[in-house]
Amino acid sequence: MSEIITAAMIVIGDEILSGRTKDRNIGHLADVLTAIGIDLKEVRIVADEEAAIVEAVNAVRARYTYVFTTGGIGPTHDDITADSISAAFTVPCGYDDRAFAMLEAHYAARGMEFTEARRRMARMPQGATHIDNPISIAPGFVIGNVHVMAGVPAIFQAMLDNVVPTLKGGTKLLSGAVHCPHGEGTIGGPLGEIQKRHPDTIIGSYPKYQDGSFWTELVVRARDPEKLEAALAEVRAMVEGISAKA
Structure with missing residues (x-):
């Protein structure tokens, strides 16, 4: 029998819903997943609100093989994706030692202060593993079947390139x-x-x-x-x- 592998995408950000930013990641993900035999079955766009993110993540992670999120893992106060994913999985959110060290070294090499805002990018749910970010260093992460990535298209695409080899492909359409x-x-x-x-x-x-x-x-x-x-x-x-x- 043909094996059907499915996926959902959650786009996180008030800027998408307000129209200030035009999404460029949905089409790219759809193209990449189709090429490896994974059916993108659902896309949700949610605001920077923890309850909305938790509800969306828990709904789709139980329904599909893989979930991909974009947005909300930067250094500002409204970048709450890491906290929200932690809440969805009911695990603590804290500094990841390896991410913290990578970012600290990165900013030191550039002669820039490793501020509290920049340290936020080293936070992720307990038990998560890294998605490497070859462009701006700050990693995404994977927990369960949920892959959490940046919203900036160039960074998202680079992260996705590192994720694809870890995915199980299905029978292509x-x-x-x-x-x-x-x-x-x-x-x-x-x-x-x-x-x-x-x-x-x-x-x-x-x-x-x-x-x-x-x-x-x-x-x-x-x-x-x-x-x-x-x-x-x-x-x-x-x-x-x-x-x-x-």
Whole structure:
């Protein structure tokens, strides 16, 4: 049987919800996970509020194989992700000795004071392990199936590169596309019937507008290449049949 590995993402930060910062991490994570056969099933965006973070983390970590969070592990007062993850796992949050030493040496080498604010970046839940940060040193961390990373896209991507080799990949989704010159109102009924006949596939329709005309891209996804091709054949036949009557 195909092994299905699933994931959820929690984006943490008032700046995302207010629109001051535009998220660039969701799409990157989705691309990376798809490439290694992990299905990103859910994304939540939550405020810098402990109760909201705890509720979201506990909800999704019980439901999916992996959870990835971004944001809220910096040096400011509203960077409360480490405390919130600790609360979700009901463990203490404190300074990690190795993270503290790394950051202390990093700032000393730059001739900068290792302030209380900067020390906050060395805090993580008891029992967590590091996610290395090759850009700005301050590590992310893993506890249980939850991977906690920075929100800055370049740092998030670098951390994720270090996480990927530790993940268990699943059977990858294969996909095929069919160009359809008809709108969803025309194809909706027969396309739904095709989906019913091919329950092991995922069939999506995506309206497009190009060069002054509307059309629909029909995408079929499946893990089994034979089931994928069978569904694609029906979709192509449906489009050809509708076109012939038009």
